[in-house]
Amino acid sequence: MNNGIVNKRIEAAxxxxxxxxxxxxxxxxxxxxxxxxxxxxxxxxxxxxxxDICGAYNALRINLSKK
Ligand SMILES: [Zn+2]
Numbered sequence: 001m002n003n004g005i006v007n008k009r010i011e012a013a014x015x016x017x018x019x020x021x022x023x024x025x026x027x028x029x030x031x032x033x034x035x036x037x038x039x040x041x042x043x044x045x046x047x048x049x050x051x052d053i054c055g056a057y058n059a060l061r062i063n064l065s066k067k
Contacts, residue, residue: 013049013060029054 008027012034015024023033031053039046043065049058 009056009058013047013058017047017060017062024049026051026054026056028056034058 005028012024012027026032026034029051032051034049034051034056037048037050039048043063045062045064047060047062049060050056
């Protein structure tokens with residue numbers, strides 16, 4: 001895995017963290033939008049991003065208590 005892919009993944013995660021309904025194209029296969037699934041655990045949201053075509057996966061945590 002090269003740094004370019006990693007950076008694109010981070011960028012995709014940042015965009016989705018700011019706006020959950022914004023569509024982000026898969027950073028690896030560029031064929032479909034990432035599927036977003038939010039799992040809320042108290043004041044923390046775990047956001048799971050996945051691609052149905054190439055299987056790319058990423059996840060991030062959003063801590064709502066810091067806002
Ligand atoms: Zn993909």
